[in-house]
Amino acid sequence: MPEEMLPAETVALAEAPALDVTPGTVLVVDDEPRNLEVLTHILSAPGFHVVTAEDGEEALVKAHAEAPDVILLDVVMPQMDGFEVCRRLKADPATLYTPVALITALRGVRERTRGAEAGADEFISKPFDSVELLTRVKSLARIKRLYDQLRTTNHDLEQRVAERTAELQRALRELRELDRLKSEFIANVSHELRTPLLHVKGTVTLLADGALGALTPEQARGLQVAEEAAEQLERVVEDIIDFNEVHGRPLDLEPVPVSEVCQSAAQTLLPRAQRLSLTVRVSVPPELPPVRADAAALTRVLRHLLDNAIKFSPANGLVQVLAERRDDRIRISVKDQGAGIAPDEQERIFTLFYQSDGSTTRRAGGMGLGLALVRKLLAAHGARVHLDSSPGQGSTFYFELPIAAP
Known part of the structure; x- marks a missing residue:
């Protein structure tokens, strides 16, 4: 009706x-x-x-x-x-x-x-009235037309976003594959370098010790140079291996005895320090509780900090590894008597490939990976590396880790 x-x-x-x-x-x-x-x-x-x-x-x-x-x-x-x-x-x-x-x-x-x-x-x-009717229909038609345009635009945008997302996903897969290949390549190259390097070092050591016959003073000095060069190359290979592993290996957090890990890292670098007439002293109170950390990563941190301290210490200098309790954390420090680091350089030394010694001869050697790796390894633990230094006063690098739960 x-x-x-x-x-x-x-x-x-x-x-x-x-x-x-x-x-x-x-x-x-x-x-x-x-x-x-x-x-x-x-x-x-x-x-x-x-x-x-x-x-x-x-x-x-x-x-x-x-x-x-x-x-x-x-x-x-x-x-x-x-x-x-x-x-x-x-x-x-x-x-x-x-x-x-x-x-x-x-x-x-x-x-x-x-x-x-x-x-x-x-x-x-x-x-x-017909005018009113047409005006309202026209307005509604315009709204529908605008909505259709908006829907088309949204569809186009969604399609473009989907295409771009697919492109980014493909690029990400390619980058991951390249990263995998890079890691595999570095691991293979490092292995191929490390094996002959061990033979070179072993032979040089035998020659230097006179096991293969007496040496003239000139030959002894030449072998010392060769031994130091082999050790420098070994450090470069170790840095590359560490750099490769820090990007691919998850941390295995466990209670780590502070004295044990500090002594282990210092012992690794002791022969080099002795050749440079340096003293390495580890001062860790025996009653310190263990820290919660990845033992291998913490050893690498200390080794790189000690390596850095030895590089820049003068002959007959002292390099110290110190540890003390700070509430529920343990502070570990590596202190040297080197030339110190200027304030404007203190942040840059933690960047990849940065060389504090910028000369073409680069007396200290290395690739500029050590301190960057220290920062990355500690960041993975939720910790930060700090530096207390000024020109002529030496440098102290320190960090804090939580005490492991009993």
Whole structure:
């Protein structure tokens, strides 16, 4: 049953001004043929393609088939009223964003509330003026058009993001593969260098000790130079191995005896220190509890700090390894009597490949990996390396680790 027949004056199209309405498709739903005819005339004049339906079921079918830009929906219809049709349209993803205007003679707050709850985007009251109708339809069509553009843009952006993400994932896989190959290459090269290097060192030591015959003073001095060069090359190989492992091996945290790890690291470098007329002294109170750390990584940290101290210490100098308790942590320090480090250089020495001795001869040798590795290894423990130094006063590198739980 119709709410109210559309008055004849609404068909006075000649009186309506020409509106700049972009053509689109409008689905008009009304159970009264006369109302459908009137609305079709009004909407066709500016170029809209009009599709009609005489009941709710037909409206739902045509909403899918025609994909209209706007739906004009009469409220009072038999079997399925406009509120229910609107509710179903808004519950369907295919028509969720299609603007729906309810056409009704009902002007009460209750009816409009029901329409809003059903998802209506607009209300057009009967009787209506053709200009008002076209203005509202034009506005709804513009909204739909903008939404479609936004949806297309979003789809394009999502596609581009997906493509870019896929590219980045491919690049990441390639980088990981390159990193794996790099690590494998470094490990193989280090092994190939280390084996003949051991033979070189062993032979030089035999010669230096006179096991292969007496040496002249000149030969002894030459062998000393060769031995020092072999040791320097060995340190480079060890640095490369450490650098490779620090990026690939997870930490194995466990209780580590402080005195034991300090003595072990110092013992490794003691022969070199003695040749340079240096004294290495480890001062660790025996009652200190163990720290929670990775034993191998902590040994590397101390070895690199000791190596650095030995490099820059003068002949007859003293290198100390100290440890003391600080509340629930243990502070470990490596102290030297070298030339010290200027304030503007103290941060840079921890960067990869940085050489404190920038001369072409590089008296101290090395690749500039040691202190950078110290920082990385300690960072993996949640610790930081600190430096107390000034020119002419030597340097003290120190860090703190937590005491292991009993």
